[in-house]
Amino acid sequence: MTLRVVRVRPDLPAIDRSFDYLVPDAIAHQISVGTIVRIPLHGRRVRGWVVEDFVQPETEISRILPLLKVVGAGPPPEILDLGRWAARRWIGPDVSFFGSASPPNAVVPNAVAESFSGGAESASHGSSESRLRVIAWPPSMDRRPLIDGLLPESGSSIVIVPDVGRLNSLIKYLTRAGRVVHVMHATRTAAERTLAWSEARKGNCVIVGGRGAVWAPVPDLAAMIVLDESDDALQEERSPTWHARDVAIERARRCGVACTLVAAIPSAVAVSLVEDVERPERSDESAGWARVEVVDLREEAPGQGLLTESLARALHKCVDAGERALLVMNRKGRARLLACGACRELARCEGCGAAVVEVQSGETSAFSTDSSAAEVSRSLLCPVCSTARPWLCAGCGSTRLRVLRSGVSRIRDDLAALLPRSRVLDVDASTDVDLAALREADVLVGTEAVLHRAPRDRPVGLVAFLDLDQELLAPRHRAAEQSATLLARAARLLGPRSEARRLLLQTRLPEHDVIRAVSEADPSIAWISETKRRAALSYPPFGALAQLRGVEEAVAYAANMLRALPGVTVLGPVASGASFECLVRCPDSEALSGALLAVHAGARALGRIRVEVDPARV
DNA sequence: CGGACAAGCTGA
DNA sequence: CAGCTTGTCCGG
Numbered sequence: 001m002t003l004r005v006v007r008v009r010p011d012l013p014a015i016d017r018s019f020d021y022l023v024p025d026a027i028a029h030q031i032s033v034g035t036i037v038r039i040p041l042h043g044r045r046v047r048g049w050v051v052e053d054f055v056q057p058e059t060e061i062s063r064i065l066p067l068l069k070v071v072g073a074g075p076p077p078e079i080l081d082l083g084r085w086a087a088r089r090w091i092g093p094d095v096s097f098f099g100s101a102s103p104p105n106a107v108v109p110n111a112v113a114e115s116f117s118g119g120a121e122s123a124s125h126g127s128s129e130s131r132l133r134v135i136a137w138p139p140s141m142d143r144r145p146l147i148d149g150l151l152p153e154s155g156s157s158i159v160i161v162p163d164v165g166r167l168n169s170l171i172k173y174l175t176r177a178g179r180v181v182h183v184m185h186a187t188r189t190a191a192e193r194t195l196a197w198s199e200a201r202k203g204n205c206v207i208v209g210g211r212g213a214v215w216a217p218v219p220d221l222a223a224m225i226v227l228d229e230s231d232d233a234l235q236e237e238r239s240p241t242w243h244a245r246d247v248a249i250e251r252a253r254r255c256g257v258a259c260t261l262v263a264a265i266p267s268a269v270a271v272s273l274v275e276d277v278e279r280p281e282r283s284d285e286s287a288g289w290a291r292v293e294v295v296d297l298r299e300e301a302p303g304q305g306l307l308t309e310s311l312a313r314a315l316h317k318c319v320d321a322g323e324r325a326l327l328v329m330n331r332k333g334r335a336r337l338l339a340c341g342a343c344r345e346l347a348r349c350e351g352c353g354a355a356v357v358e359v360q361s362g363e364t365s366a367f368s369t370d371s372s373a374a375e376v377s378r379s380l381l382c383p384v385c386s387t388a389r390p391w392l393c394a395g396c397g398s399t400r401l402r403v404l405r406s407g408v409s410r411i412r413d414d415l416a417a418l419l420p421r422s423r424v425l426d427v428d429a430s431t432d433v434d435l436a437a438l439r440e441a442d443v444l445v446g447t448e449a450v451l452h453r454a455p456r457d458r459p460v461g462l463v464a465f466l467d468l469d470q471e472l473l474a475p476r477h478r479a480a481e482q483s484a485t486l487l488a489r490a491a492r493l494l495g496p497r498s499e500a501r502r503l504l505l506q507t508r509l510p511e512h513d514v515i516r517a518v519s520e521a522d523p524s525i526a527w528i529s530e531t532k533r534r535a536a537l538s539y540p541p542f543g544a545l546a547q548l549r550g551v552e553e554a555v556a557y558a559a560n561m562l563r564a565l566p567g568v569t570v571l572g573p574v575a576s577g578a579s580f581e582c583l584v585r586c587p588d589s590e591a592l593s594g595a596l597l598a599v600h601a602g603a604r605a606l607g608r609i610r611v612e613v614d615p616a617r618v
Numbered sequence: 619c620g621g622a623c624a625a626g627c628t629g630a
Numbered sequence: 631c632a633g634c635t636t637g638t639c640c641g642g
């Protein structure tokens with residue numbers, strides 16, 4: 001009788017290798033590739049994944065220890081492979097992907113006889129429909145029938161949805177259509193996610209979830225659908241910065257099944273993957289976008305700040321109709337930049353010279369129904385060195401300070417004055433505002449979080465971006481696409497085109513292609529111009545980007561090594577706060593992975609380097 | 619990662 | 631030279 005030996009990858013990201021273990025007879029029937037086990041390693045007991053079965057051990061059999069126990073079922077072999085692909089693509093440890101593909105709690109493993117013997121996925125359920133489609137679907141056009149139509153009758157499908165808010169109506173719809181739906185979403189409890197994972201393993205179902213759902217262990221994948229494909233929520237923020245859209249495309253390709261990407265304004269990456277972007281009939285398309293009103297800030301009377309005449313008019317109309325208004329503004333706090341009304345001196349810190357900001361004592365209530373702001377005591381604070389200063393000009397001593405740039409809470413007060421009978425509430429992602437308070441509010445003002453947090457109890461009659469240029473011109477290469485996604489989300493809240501409801505955009509760039517695309521209900525204007533821009537810069541999809549960050553020596557060393565490689569362009573390193581960073585560009589992501597992996601091992605000796613492939617900022 | 623063991627710094 | 635820090639190695 002020969003001893004059964006398995007190769008196990010320990011769940012220790014810093015260890016870049018696997019180890020062999022003996023399989024005790026008592027648990028032999030529960031072990032297969034993917035099974036999560038507990039192993040003894042260097043005096044510790046750690047979790048790991050069986051990555052190979054029936055191996056010929058490399059070390060003497062006498063030194064091999066037995067597995068301690070079976071923790072539970074893990075990802076099927078083909079998902080481990082997909083995880084390895086992602087690990088290379090985004091330069092991360094394979095175990096971080098194995099973790100994403102595993103249930104949060106233990107799942108009883110199948111007996112070996114039951115388990116789907118390898119390649120179940122490769123037995124294509126999608127038949128000849130193995131193709132990639134990109135659909136530009138207007139934000140307010142019901143996409144549920146579209147999705148239902150994309151789901152094959154047999155086999156399992158995975159639907160990735162970044163926007164949790166839309167999840168429930170989709171689930172209800174599909175369930176009513178007779179589908180067996182399981183939800184795999186980070187907002188669910190561990191027990192619920194574990195249950196969905198083990199149900200997915202049985203196949204013949206529809207998995208609906210956030211980005212983590214691309215790893216669902218369905219054995220009979222037949223269709224992959226990614227909704228709001230251009231939404232940044234599909235990308236993991238922490239390294240490895242994997243993107244669910246790209247994993248979905250790869251998984252579908254490997255299984256030979258159809259993959260469909262849907263977005264109001266598809267990303268340049270998505271558009272580059274297909275011959276033609278599919279769109280609804282022109283009349284349906286324009287009906288699916290809210291009416292847009294562009295306010296050219298250059299033509300507005302000076303001194304009124306962001307509360308323009310047009311905005312005031314739209315607000316009154318919305319509030320009078322009993323509908324809710326959402327105002328988006330990405331500057332936090334009160335006045336961010338002040339100047340003396342008498343001598344025009346910029347209000348700066350006497351210590352370090354940084355621009356001081358306005359703070360108020362006794363600033364508490366989220367509601368403000370009056371605007372007796374004069375009675376609130378105001379002072380100045382340096383955001384750099386925290387030096388406080390009284391509310392007066394350092395140059396001439398005048399107390400008449402003029403606001404050059406105002407923040408959310410300042411606008412909230414001005415709105416309260418403009419709409420004395422309405423409740424104005426400011427919202428941001430950090431503060432906890434309870435649902436009751438949100439429901440009572442007639443006007444919500446804050447960062448883009450207002451678009452996510454607005455309750456659905458009342459129709460939204462107005463969404464206004466007070467300073468859209470903040471988004472359009474943000475110093476990130478994806479700024480235009482991010483703005484487009486934001487505008488599409490706003491348009492969705494407003495519903496189909498109607499005379500009354502509108503999307504109001506305040507800007508100094510009324511001719512910007514993202515604004516034109518939205519106001520003309522023609523998303524191609526945005527993706528064509530974005531594609532041109534990317535091509536000119538050799539940015540994705542016309543090249544691959546990564547950002548390296550870490551201590552100076554390590555980044556400098558890596559940058560020099562990379563520069564020496566053919567086809568690699570390196571910008572930097574430059575100091576960024578306490579650390580250093582550089583930008584690496586390659587003709588394609590395979591070349592980028594190859595270059596980074598070649599350098600990574602050597603650079604690690606000099607100190608930790610954080611690698612961000614497809615960085616969202618920069 | 620985290621323990622083991624080796625080589626380096628300090629102090630009375 | 632004990633006693634502690636810092637570095638390098640390695641795991642079945």
